Structure formats: C-alpha cells, structure tokens
Amino acid sequence: MKIGVIGTKGGWSSEKLADAVAEKTGGERVLIDMADVRLDLPSGTAYYNGHTLNDFDALMIKKIGARYSPDLLDRLEVLRYLSERGLQIFSSPYSILRALDRLSCTLSLQLNDIPMPPTTITESVDQALVALATYGEAVFKPLYTSKARGMFVLKDGAGARKAIEEYRAENPIMYIQKTIDLGELDLGIAFLGGKYLTTYSRCKTNGAWNTTTESGGKYKAYEPSPKIIELARKAQEPFNLDFTCVDVAITDAGPYVFEVSVFGGFRGIQETSGLDAAAMYVDYVMEKIA
Secondary structure, eight states: OOEEEEOOTTOHHHHHHHHHHHHHHOSOOOEEOGGGOEEETTTTEEEETTEEGGGSSEEEESOSOSSOOTHHHHHHHHHHHHHHTTOEEESOHHHHHHHSSHHHHHHHHHHTTOOOOOEEEESOHHHHHHHHHHHSEEEEEOSSOSTTTTOEEEESSTTHHHHHHHHHHHOSSEEEEEOOOOTTEEEEEEEETTEEEEEEEEEOSSSOSSOOGGGTOEEEEOOOOHHHHHHHHHHHGGGTOSEEEEEEEEETTEEEEEEEETTOOSHHHHHHHOOOHHHHHHHHHHHHHO
8 A cells, every 4th residue: 555644744743654654554655745745737646756646545644734824724725636536535634624723623613512611703802802801811822823832811901902902913813712720731532533542631830821742731641531532522523534632621610622633643642541543543544445
C-alpha cells in the first residue's frame, strides 16, 4: 500500500505518523507539506516532490499547516477535490472543513445540544461589552488557533472597551466565552473511527489560566466516568472524523465541551496510556482501504 501523510516537517505527531506508515506498509515514507503541492486543472492531477498524489492508495491528514489560519481552508479544498475524484483521505476533508474553525465547530456542537460554556459571537464592540458585563470575565478566542495562542482573559471594567477595540482590529468576528473554573485539569478524550480509545488530562503547573502544554501544562493519566465518555462520543459523532480528541472540562456545573479537534495529537495518549495511537490509526486506515 502507498499511503502519504499530510503534515508538518518536524512536527512530533506528523513525523510519528509518517514513521508508523512506513513501518506498517513497508513502503516509502512520504510526509507531504501542502505548501509544496501543485494541483493541475483540468487534468485533476496533484504533484508533490516527484510524487503524483492521485496514485496513492490513501492520504492521512495529520496537520494541514504549522499554524491555524483561514488559508488552511483553501488547502483543504484542494484535498476535497482529490477526495471527490476518488482518492481516499482520512479524515475526510469535508469533515475537517466542518470543524476546523472555532465558530463552525461551536455552532455544530450547540445544534446537537452539547453543553458548552456561555458564548457570544459578535462583530460589534458595543455588543462585546454587553456580553462581558453579563459574564463578568471572559476569554476572547481567535477563530483559528490551537494551544490557546492569541487568546486572552478580560474582566469587565475600566479599559475593557480599548482592549476589545484592539482585539477586534485583528479579529473582526469576536468569539467571547465566559471564563469557568477549570480546576487544575481538563481532558482530551480520544476516538478512533468513532470508537472510544482512551483519555488523558492536561494539568496546570504554574498558575496559568489554561492547561495547554504551551503554557506549561503536563499530561497525566485520567479515567473518566462513562457519562463523560458518552458526552464526548456524542460531541464528536456529527463530525464523522476518523481520529479526534474531544476537549472536556469538569466543572461544578457539570462537564463542558470546548471543542472537537480535527488534528488530535498522539503525544498525550502515548505519555499517559502507553498506547501508540499513530500505529493504531495506520492499522485502521489499512483495514479501510484493503
């Protein structure tokens, strides 16, 4: 089988997945950077560093770019075109498109009655101030981001308007979420082919407002209740992703879902459970295309 990995060179999970593909298939290790792909139309042929992507048995998407941005949507459209021309791609580019940005993911979750922290979407500074006054304190989150990059916490009060105006200059559509007490951890609940795989936690270590590894968070093992697993399963189900991690917070008001990740990582799984999620994912894909 000839399977290529869409990812970022030097990225821990991308490199690990490419290694797993080469080991499992015994074929060439091909890690594909979408920045170097050429799609020729109307022939519908895509090329990458001497490879014709149409000739692969499958592609696995680990990362579509080093940083989240609207540009990733255009890269996904190229892959969607190849998918609709018959190339098997995991997860489906269409499925990823539905969950890539924070707003589309949130609205899909809300339409399926998934509990989330109170959230406001607006382009108006005045309406953002109304939301902030209602919440008392809120996290302003860019629509395209990961590991809390670009997010900031703002309290209602003097200086709030100026802070919001400055934020809006870079983020015309504002995603404003009421801050909730996360305690010392939140959860990453992993699914492969829609089936529960394992759970890991991200724990605060230095007083940061979030638990991401970018802010010093550390991975630890965690065994969630069946109720929480079922909530996460329900959250990821509409997106039809082949591999995903659902971010869940445990609060005094009950569990909240933050997002369904289209590019769930492997490191937290390996460090806390010892499972080689990359190898398991390759086995899953090989079975699908066999």
